[in-house]
Amino acid sequence: MSLTQVSSWTNHGGTLSVHEHFSNVTSCAMQFAVFTPPQAAGGPVPVLWYLSGLTCTWANVMEKSGIQKYAAEHGLMIVAPDTSPRGEGIPDAEGYDLGQGAGFYLSATQAPWDRHYKMDDYITVDLPWILAEHFPKADLKRQGIMGHSMGGHGAITLHLKNMDTYKTCSAFAPILSPARVPWGRQAFETYLGPASPVWEAYDATELVQKRQSQANILIDQGEADQFLTEQLDAGLFLMHCRNHGQSATYRFQPGYDHSYYFIASFMGDHIAHHASVLAT
Amino acid sequence: MSLTQVSSWTNHGGTLSVHEHFSNVTSCAMQFAVFTPPQAAGGPVPVLWYLSGLTCTWANVMEKSGIQKYAAEHGLMIVAPDTSPRGEGIPDAEGYDLGQGAGFYLSATQAPWDRHYKMDDYITVDLPWILAEHFPKADLKRQGIMGHSMGGHGAITLHLKNMDTYKTCSAFAPILSPARVPWGRQAFETYLGPASPVWEAYDATELVQKRQSQANILIDQGEADQFLTEQLDAGLFLMHCRNHGQSATYRFQPGYDHSYYFIASFMGDHIAHHASVLAT
Numbered sequence: 410m411s412l413t414q415v416s417s418w419t420n421h422g423g424t425l426s427v428h429e430h431f432s433n434v435t436s437c438a439m440q441f442a443v444f445t446p447p448q449a450a451g452g453p454v455p456v457l458w459y460l461s462g463l464t465c466t467w468a469n470v471m472e473k474s475g476i477q478k479y480a481a482e483h484g485l486m487i488v489a490p491d492t493s494p495r496g497e498g499i500p501d502a503e504g505y506d507l508g509q510g511a512g513f514y515l516s517a518t519q520a521p522w523d524r525h526y527k528m529d530d531y532i533t534v535d536l537p538w539i540l541a542e543h544f545p546k547a548d549l550k551r552q553g554i555m556g557h558s559m560g561g562h563g564a565i566t567l568h569l570k571n572m573d574t575y576k577t578c579s580a581f582a583p584i585l586s587p588a589r590v591p592w593g594r595q596a597f598e599t600y601l602g603p604a605s606p607v608w609e610a611y612d613a614t615e616l617v618q619k620r621q622s623q624a625n626i627l628i629d630q631g632e633a634d635q636f637l638t639e640q641l642d643a644g645l646f647l648m649h650c651r652n653h654g655q656s657a658t659y660r661f662q663p664g665y666d667h668s669y670y671f672i673a674s675f676m677g678d679h680i681a682h683h684a685s686v687l688a689t
Numbered sequence: 690m691s692l693t694q695v696s697s698w699t700n701h702g703g704t705l706s707v708h709e710h711f712s713n714v715t716s717c718a719m720q721f722a723v724f725t726p727p728q729a730a731g732g733p734v735p736v737l738w739y740l741s742g743l744t745c746t747w748a749n750v751m752e753k754s755g756i757q758k759y760a761a762e763h764g765l766m767i768v769a770p771d772t773s774p775r776g777e778g779i780p781d782a783e784g785y786d787l788g789q790g791a792g793f794y795l796s797a798t799q800a801p802w803d804r805h806y807k808m809d810d811y812i813t814v815d816l817p818w819i820l821a822e823h824f825p826k827a828d829l830k831r832q833g834i835m836g837h838s839m840g841g842h843g844a845i846t847l848h849l850k851n852m853d854t855y856k857t858c859s860a861f862a863p864i865l866s867p868a869r870v871p872w873g874r875q876a877f878e879t880y881l882g883p884a885s886p887v888w889e890a891y892d893a894t895e896l897v898q899k900r901q902s903q904a905n906i907l908i909d910q911g912e913a914d915q916f917l918t919e920q921l922d923a924g925l926f927l928m929h930c931r932n933h934g935q936s937a938t939y940r941f942q943p944g945y946d947h948s949y950y951f952i953a954s955f956m957g958d959h960i961a962h963h964a965s966v967l968a969t
Contacts, residue, residue, distance in 0.1 A: 419913065419944030421954045475755045478953070633699065664699030673758070674701045 412543050415440065421481035422447040425471055428543075434527045434535040435494040441536065442467035444477045445546060448484030453548035455687035456540065457680070458532070458575070459489045460567075462558030463592075464510040466491050470557075473669035479680035483688050486547055488540065490532055492559070494525040506592050507599055513587070514563030515611045517600035526600055529611075532563075533571055553577030553683040557672055558636075562587055565613040565626060572622040577683045579627035581672050582634055585646035586614040592640050614646045621655040627682045628657065629675045631665030692823050695720065701761040702727040705751055708823075714807045714815040715774040721816065722747035724757050725826060728764030733828035735967035736820065737765045737960070738812070738855070740836030740843040741772050743872075744790040750837075753949035759960035763968050766827055768820065770812055772839070774805040786872050787879055793867070794843030795891045797880035806880055809891075812843075813851055833857030833963040837952055838916070842867055845893040845906060852902040857963045859907035861952050862914055865926035866894040872920050894926045901935040907962045908937065909955045911945030 415427040423446040432439045448454050457480070459470050467489040470476055480487050493499075493512030500521045502508035517526035540547045554575040556564035561583020568578035587593020588608050597608050609615040634641060643659060650657040665671040695707040703726040712719045728734050737760070739750050747769040750756055760767050773792030780801045782788035797806035820827045834855040836844035841863020848858035867873020868888050877888050889895040914921060923939055930937040945951040 418946060418948060418950040419911075419942075419954075420950040425950060472949070473752050475758065475953070477950075478755065478957075631699075662699075666698060668698060669752070670698040670700040670705060670757075673755070674699075677758075 410539060410542065412539060420444065421477045423449070423477065423481050425477060427467060430539060432531055432535050434531045435525050437494045437496055437499055437525055439494065439531070440467060440491055442471050442489045443544065444471065444480055444487040445544075446481045446484050446486060449486065449546035453546050454484050454486050455551035455553065456547045456549060457485045457487050457683050457687070458552065458554040458564070459487055460514060460532070460554065460556030460560030460563040461489065461492050462556070462560050463492070464505050465560075469669065473673065474676050475673045476676055476680065479677050483680055483684035485680065485684060485688060486544070488536070490536060493528060499525050502599075507595060511559065511596065513559060513593070513596040513600065513611070514567060515596075515600055518607065519600055519602050522600050528563075529567070533567060533574070551576065551687045553687050555579040555679055555683065556583065557581040558667065559584055559592070561628070562593070562613060566611055566616060568624065568626070569613065569616040569620055569622060570610065572620070572624070576624060577686045578622070578624050579679045579682055581675070581679075582630050582636070582641055582667055583613070583628060584640060585643050586612060588612045588615070589645075590640045590642065614649060617646065617649045617655050618653055621653055624686070625656040625658055626650075627679060628659045629679070630659065630661055631667060631671045632661050632663050633665060634667045634671075636667055690819060690822065692819060700724065701757045703729070703757065703761050705757060707747060710819060712811055712815050714811045715805050717774045717776055717779055717805055719774065719811070720747060720771055722751050722769045723824065724751065724760055724767040725824075726761045726764050726766060729766065729826035733826050734764050734766050735831035735833065736827045736829060737767050737963050737967070738832065738834040738844070739767055739769045740794060740812070740834065740840030741769065742836070742838030742840050743772070744785050745840075746771050749949065753953065754956050755953045756956055756960065759957050763960055763964035765960065765964060765968060766824070768816070770816060773808060779805050782879075787875060791839065791876065793839060793873070793876040793880065793891070794847060795876075795880055798887065799880055799882050802880050808843075809847070813847060813854070831856065831967045833967050835859040835959055835963065836863065837861040838947065839864055839872070841908070842873070842893060846891055846896060848904065848906070849893065849896040849900055849902060850890065852900070852904070856904060857966045858902070858904050859959045859962055861955070861959075862910050862916070862921055862947055863893070863908060864920060865923050866892065868892045868895070869925075870920045870922065894929060897926065897929045897935050898933055901933055904966070905936040905938055906930075907959060908939045909959070910939065910941055911947060911951045912941050912943050913945060914947045914951075916947055
């Protein structure tokens with residue numbers, strides 16, 4: 410598949426580059442960013458996926474989180490996909506929490522969304538092929554996944570469904586029980602139709618009752634997060650982790666909110682968490 | 690003087706806060722940001738000023754540079770002023786490099802700019818009084834100054850004119866000879882009138898021939914910076930530094946451009962440079 414480089418910057422001794430390609434999965438042009446650490450000059454390096462939250466593109470994490478600094482220290486390649494298909498002719502909705510920028514890392518079954526909104530398949534099948542073809546320094550035998558908010562939901566659900574692929578997992582302020590909270594219910598009803606067993610494949614709290622990984626899932630959550638009570642409740646997920654033997658570390662961080670100032674404050678811990686497994 | 694807090698975030702164990710006040714110097718409302726490191730809980734900490742480049746506000750450095758991480762490690766308070774007066778009724782120009790967002794850290798003498806464009810006086814006289822009154826943890830006996838591009842010009846000129854105040858100085862890709870390059874000539878002609886000795890007070894290459902500080906001025910410059918040849922020439926400045934005994938370290942960084950990806954890559958070195966003098 411052909412790939413166009415949109416831009417490129419020298420950054421922390423490595424290279425941050427942005428690429429565009431036509432995806433046969435989402436049936437539209439997609440952009441993603443890759444940070445290649447300096448260690449790639451010596452051979453293949455592990456790949457860590459970063460899935461962003463509502464409204465975001467690749468740019469938020471690369472501009473605001475400081476992830477490149479830590480990736481350069483530990484020798485990890487960072488891949489940051491978009492959060493949905495985008496552009497003219499792609500279905501959209503009025504709110505910030507549905508449609509473009511709000512793909513929820515699932516593969517839609519309901520018209521008109523089912524033609525383009527295939528972010529699960531895009532990230533787990535389509536984009537890895539692009540990496541394999543165009544990024545010879547990406548060691549796809551050593552992959553981890555992380556994300557923020559909607560992207561934390563994506564990281565944990567994709568990890569639990571593809572634990573042989575993504576060997577490590579972490580999240581900032583993830584949506585852990587989407588079928589039970591407004592953001593998730595609206596998205597699932599729109600993209601997947603009325604509540605049904607289909608929903609369970611996209612809900613970390615449901616998934617962890619059926620499959621558990623060998624990884625320790627690291628989660629940081631700001632105590633002053635404005636979305637904590639309504640959207641980000643962790644109780645059921647953590648109960649099922651304990652009852653079913655899924656290792657998880659959930660840290661409440663006093664004073665922190667939902668912003669990238671929160672993410673930047675603990676990004677170093679998260680990259681070290683992934684590197685301790687992937688880069689050894 | 691009264692001060693309104695616009696916003697506040699817990700960040701890297703400290704606090705990032707944004708404030709607004711009416712300035713009698715610029716005759717309009719001004720916003721600035723302060724990062725207070727966790728060490729301030731134990732007593733006053735040194736103050737490091739960060740002056741931004743064309744078009745920027747306090748937000749660019751706080752969102753994109755990672756400065757808070759290093760300031761939290763070394764115990765420095767960061768103060769990030771705006772780059773000009775702003776708002777309705779404030780004179781402006783069409784280009785990005787003149788008028789609002791392009792104050793050039795000078796105090797204008799030409800109408801209509803002379804009523805509001807007093808950024809030199811604002812930063813060296815007005816804002817320190819605000820800090821003294823409202824930020825008891827700011828140790829104004831230990832201050833340093835740094836900046837990017839137009840803000841690098843500001844940092845070095847304000848340092849050389851106020852070396853007892855700003856004991857340390859560094860810059861990313863600074864405009865070092867503004868009277869000789871298009872950005873600077875346009876600004877000086879507009880704000881200060883036709884070329885005259887007045888210009889010399891705002892030109893690092895001229896100033897360093899007349900006064901030298903005890904500090905080592907640290908400068909990083911990307912070799913792939915798109916503005917390097919036309920706007921950022923360093924030859925004359927460095928020659929005069931050598932001939933007049935001003936200590937300066939000028940580092941060319943291969944591959945890096947003018948962006949915050951460049952700044953973020955070397956911010957750790959700059960904060961350590963300031964902390965080695967201010968925080969000991």
